[in-house]
Amino acid sequence: MDNLNISSNHILLKSVAEELRLPLVQISRLSESKNDDKQTIIGNLKIIESSADLALQLLESYIFGLDYNDGQKQIELSPITMGAVFNDVAHQVHKIANQNNCDIELEIKNTHPIMGNYEAIKLAFINIANSILVSTDTNEIKERRSMTLSVFSKGPKNFAGIYTNNLNITRSSWERSLLMFEKSRQKMPNFSANNCSGFYVAHNILETMSSTLIPSKHNGMRGLAADFKLSHQMQLV
Amino acid sequence: MKKILFIEPDKVIARSIEQYFKQYFDLTITGSAKEAIFLADESTPDIVIMEIQLKNFNGIDFIHEFRSYTDWQNIPIIIYSIVPPSEFPQNKNFWKKMNIQHYLYKPNVKLKTLNVKIDELITANVS
Numbered sequence: 439m440d441n442l443n444i445s446s447n448h449i450l451l452k453s454v455a456e457e458l459r460l461p462l463v464q465i466s467r468l469s470e471s472k473n474d475d476k477q478t479i480i481g482n483l484k485i486i487e488s489s490a491d492l493a494l495q496l497l498e499s500y501i502f503g504l505d506y507n508d509g510q511k512q513i514e515l516s517p518i519t520m521g522a523v524f525n526d527v528a529h530q531v532h533k534i535a536n537q538n539n540c541d542i543e544l545e546i547k548n549t550h551p552i553m554g555n556y557e558a559i560k561l562a563f564i565n566i567a568n569s570i571l572v573s574t575d576t577n578e579i580k581e582r583r584s585m586t587l588s589v590f591s592k593g594p595k596n597f598a599g600i601y602t603n604n605l606n607i608t609r610s611s612w613e614r615s616l617l618m619f620e621k622s623r624q625k626m627p628n629f630s631a632n633n634c635s636g637f638y639v640a641h642n643i644l645e646t647m648s649s650t651l652i653p654s655k656h657n658g659m660r661g662l663a664a665d666f667k668l669s670h671q672m673q674l675v
Numbered sequence: 676m677k678k679i680l681f682i683e684p685d686k687v688i689a690r691s692i693e694q695y696f697k698q699y700f701d702l703t704i705t706g707s708a709k710e711a712i713f714l715a716d717e718s719t720p721d722i723v724i725m726e727i728q729l730k731n732f733n734g735i736d737f738i739h740e741f742r743s744y745t746d747w748q749n750i751p752i753i754i755y756s757i758v759p760p761s762e763f764p765q766n767k768n769f770w771k772k773m774n775i776q777h778y779l780y781k782p783n784v785k786l787k788t789l790n791v792k793i794d795e796l797i798t799a800n801v802s
Contacts, residue, residue, distance in 0.1 A: 459757055459781075459782055460685065460757060462782070463688065463757065463781050463782055464685070464687040464688055464691070466782075466785070467687075467688055467691035467692070467695075467781075467785070467786055468687065468690070468691045468694075470691065470695060470785055470786045470787065471690075471691045471694035471695050471786075472694060472695055472698070473694050478694065482690075482694075485687055485690070489687060623728070623758065623762070624728055627730065627731065627733065629730070630730055631684040631685070631706075631726070631728050631729050631730040
């Protein structure tokens with residue numbers, strides 16, 4: 439997967455720019471809506487706020503990844519606990535999850551400290567969560583959903599992933615989307631009508647720490663996960 | 676009230692469409708092209724307005740299927756899409772062949788303008 443060069447910045451920028459059309463159109467169209475009902479107006483304002491927040495998070499994360507992938511900045515790795523990162527991610531995405539009809543579950547098992555960059559990992563997983571939340575909350579799905587943020591260790595690595603029961607991403611569809619990244623507007627048509635730029639921005643950020651985003655299965659759910667090397671220094675402590 | 680079938684996968688845009696148009700038209704909104712076929716079968720719409728970029732079933736496939744039914748060949752279809760029409764340069768003849776009345780690019784076309792286009796189509800069909 440290393441040779442799949444989605445970090446070619448202009449390609450990713452185009453994808454992010456295309457993705458940002460949607461929240462801007464959402465804000466523009468909602469501001470046109472005609473109604474005098476106070477509750478509906480308050481609801482619309484909340485949606486406008488979350489559309490703007492999602493757009494800003496995607497943009498800021500793209501810029502963060504760009505700085506490190508360009509070699510303008512060197513990413514600093516330090517021993518961190520993924521449980522703490524995922525607590526933070528869960529806290530950050532909670533509001534968007536609620537608005538998108540989804541409950542968040544946090545599952546942290548037998549984890550060890552890893553070598554990573556707290557801010558980078560947090561941003562990467564916030565983008566993954568946001569993309570899943572927005573993409574899976576469509577007109578077709580009426581029932582409330584749940585999303586699990588899971589951290590577990592396996593052998594010499596920690597795995598961190600975000601899983602849902604309606605995430606239709608397989609290893610082959612993910613790899614095909616990376617291969618077709620430059621040519622395809624809708625990267626994963628079986629999963630989303632959007633282009634899911636948040637996944638690729640996350641992929642780019644994780645690459646700066648030599649971590650790889652992969653489709654994964656966990657407790658019967660599908661998701662996207664990344665592996666991280668354990669911090670031997672902290673294990674000794 | 677004229678019946679309009681909207682195919683719109685995005686919940687927020689669907690909400691704004693519903694709030695804007697519900698006072699003028701008998702609206703049905705779905706995010707699924709497959710469901711749209713069933714809905715059209717249950718209650719034949721006067722106009723179909725659709726996004727071309729959909730999950731699972733792409734908009735072009737929907738148009739092919741919709742137009743394959745004899746009764747629906749003259750129902751006006753407006754494409755209201757986040758995808759710029761310039762991405763389909765080879766499809767100009769296709770839109771004509773499939774009897775697509777307008778291709779409107781969402782970022783540039785507000786609901787007010789969409790409403791004008793719908794009114795024009797209704798007036799043209801009545802006369």
